Amino acid sequence: MADLAALAEVGRLRHELGVDGDQLDFLVRHDAADLRALRHALTDALAAPHRPAFQRMAAAARLLPAPVTATIAAKALGPFLCSKVAAELDPTEARKLVGHLRVPFLADLCRTLDPRAAADVIRAIPAERAVAVGVELYRRRDLETLARFIDVVAEDTIPRMLDVVDDDGCLLEIAVAAESRLRLDAIFAMLPDDRVLGVVESAALSDQLTEAVVLLGELGQEQAARAIGLVVGSGHVLLTDLVAEISRLGGWDELLPVMAGLDPDVLATVASSPALDRPELFLAVARDVVDAGLGPEIVALVGAMPDDRQEQLARSLAGSAPQVARHLAELVETVTGASDLAAARALREALGP
Amino acid sequence: MAALDELAGATGLDRSSLAFLEDDDEHDVASLAEAVRAARARRDAELRAAVERAFGVVPRPLRARIRKLLGGGRG
Numbered sequence: 025m026a027d028l029a030a031l032a033e034v035g036r037l038r039h040e041l042g043v044d045g046d047q048l049d050f051l052v053r054h055d056a057a058d059l060r061a062l063r064h065a066l067t068d069a070l071a072a073p074h075r076p077a078f079q080r081m082a083a084a085a086r087l088l089p090a091p092v093t094a095t096i097a098a099k100a101l102g103p104f105l106c107s108k109v110a111a112e113l114d115p116t117e118a119r120k121l122v123g124h125l126r127v128p129f130l131a132d133l134c135r136t137l138d139p140r141a142a143a144d145v146i147r148a149i150p151a152e153r154a155v156a157v158g159v160e161l162y163r164r165r166d167l168e169t170l171a172r173f174i175d176v177v178a179e180d181t182i183p184r185m186l187d188v189v190d191d192d193g194c195l196l197e198i199a200v201a202a203e204s205r206l207r208l209d210a211i212f213a214m215l216p217d218d219r220v221l222g223v224v225e226s227a228a229l230s231d232q233l234t235e236a237v238v239l240l241g242e243l244g245q246e247q248a249a250r251a252i253g254l255v256v257g258s259g260h261v262l263l264t265d266l267v268a269e270i271s272r273l274g275g276w277d278e279l280l281p282v283m284a285g286l287d288p289d290v291l292a293t294v295a296s297s298p299a300l301d302r303p304e305l306f307l308a309v310a311r312d313v314v315d316a317g318l319g320p321e322i323v324a325l326v327g328a329m330p331d332d333r334q335e336q337l338a339r340s341l342a343g344s345a346p347q348v349a350r351h352l353a354e355l356v357e358t359v360t361g362a363s364d365l366a367a368a369r370a371l372r373e374a375l376g377p
Numbered sequence: 378m379a380a381l382d383e384l385a386g387a388t389g390l391d392r393s394s395l396a397f398l399e400d401d402d403e404h405d406v407a408s409l410a411e412a413v414r415a416a417r418a419r420r421d422a423e424l425r426a427a428v429e430r431a432f433g434v435v436p437r438p439l440r441a442r443i444r445k446l447l448g449g450g451r452g
Contacts, residue, residue: 041416048412050405058397069389070417074424088439100431104423 029056029238032201037063039168040070060203067138071108081105082112085121094124103132111141115148122153131160135169143176154181159188167194171201174211183214192222193230199223200235205242212247220247221254228262233269241278248282256286256293267299276312284321288328295328303340307348310341314351319359322352326367334367342374350375380406387413 030052038048040063051059071078081101085093097106110118110133122130134157139146146154154177161170162185170189174182189195202208212220227236240248255262270279283294299305313322326334342349353371356362363369380403385392387410398406432440 041412042419043412043416047408050401051409054397061394065390065394066388066413070413070420072389074420077424077428087442096431100433101427102430105427108424 029242030054030059032056033059033063035168035201036172037066040067064140067140071111071138071141074108075112078109079112081109082114082117085109085113086117090117090120091124094121097121098125098129103129104136107133107135107137107142110145111138113145115144118145119148119150122149127153127156127160130157131164131166131169134161134173135166139172139176146173146176147178149178151178151181151184154178155184155188158185162188162194165194167197168201171198172203174198174202175204175207179210182211186211186214186219192219192226193232195219196223196227196232196235196239199239205244208239208242209244209247212243212251217250217254220251221258224251224255224266225258225262228265233265234273237266237269237273237275237279240282241275245282245285248279249286252279252283252294253286253290256290260297263294263297264299267294267297268302268305271299271305271308274308274312276309277316277318280309280313280316280318280321280325284318284324291324292328295325300329300337301333303344306337307341307345310345310348310352314348314355317355319355319362323356323359323362323365327362327365329367331366334365335370338367338370339374342371346375378403378406380404380410383407384410384413386410387417 033056034048034051037051037059038044041048088096097109101109113121125133130153137146158170158173158177158181161167170185177185186195189198199208199211215223223239224236227233240251243251252266255266270276283291286294300309309322309325312318326337329337338349341352349371353368353375356365356368356371378399381392381395381398384390384395384398384406388395398409
C-alpha cells in the first residue's frame, strides 16, 4: 500500500524543485523510501555549492546586533535566502533573531526552510514564537509546510498547535503529509477520541478515505487499533466505507494485523461489515493475506464471523478464484486449530483434493 | 541509460543511488534532470540577487567588511 506515500513524496519533490504539472508523475510508481532518499539527497546537493556562502552569512550575522541583522534579513535577503542561512545559524543566535522578525516573514521563510538541516535551530525557537508562526501558516492553509515541521518542532508546541488546527480535514492532510511516523503516532496519542474519529469522518465526507487508510497504515499498532475501534463504535456506514477502501488499496497486509489485535467484540463488528460480503472485496482481503502470509490474522477475522457467513465466503472465493482459495487454505492449515473453522471446512470441500 | 548519467551530473549524486530509476522511461528521467538543472539555476540567480540587495542595505561603513567576509558575496 505504498501508492499514496509515494504520491506524497512526489508532491514534496515537486515543491523542492519548483515543478508544476505532471513532469514528475512517473516517479509515483517507485517505493516511497527511495523517493524520500532521492529528495533528501537532492536537497543537500542543491544547497551544497552555496553552503560556504550561507555559513559566511551566518557568521556575519553574529557581528551585528540582532535588530540590525533582522532588518537586513527582512529587507534585503528575503525569506528564501534567509531560510538557507537559518540552517547555518547557531541556535542561540537564531533564538535572538526570531524575536525581531515579523511572524508573516517567518511563515514565508518556513516554506523553503529545510527542517532536517535546521532542526536544532527550529527547536531553539521559543514556543510562543513557533506557535505564532504555526497559526499564520494555518491561517494561510499552508498545510504542506506545517506538515514538514511536525517532525522537528519542540514537542511542547504540538498540543497548542492541535488546538489551533481545529479543522479535522486539515489535520488529516497534515498527518498524511508528515514524514515522521513516530511523531505522528505521538500526535494521535495527544488527540481526544472525538478528534481521532473526526479525522476519519472528515475523510469519508470529503472523498479522502484513501488518505485516511494510508494514515491508519502509518500509525503504530496502538493508535491504529484505537482509531479503528472508534470507527467501529461510530456505526456501520463509516466502517463499511473504510473496509471497502482498505480492500481497494490492497491495505489488508498492513491493517489486518492491527485488526486481529482488537478486542473480540470490536473485531466481531469489523468481521460483520457488509463490505466483506462483497465477493470482490473479500477476494482483495484473501490476496493480501496470502501475499503477506497472514495466517493467524485471517483466522482471527474470519473466526469472528458466524459459520454460515464463513461458508458462504469460502465457497464464493473457491468458485471465483480457486488459485487464491487454494493458497489461502494452505495458509490457514498452518494455524493451530484453524482447520476446524467453518470456512476452512467449506474451502476444503469446495476445492476438493 | 544516458539520462541517468545526465541526472547524476545535474544532482552531483552517485549514479548507484539513482539505480532505482533504471527501468523508467529515458525521456522522463531526462525531464527530471532538466528540472534539477532549472532548480539549481533559479537558486543561483536568487542567491546572487539577494546578496546584491543585501549590500545595498548594509550600512556603508560595514560594506567592505561584509563583502570580505562573504568572499565577494557571489554564491
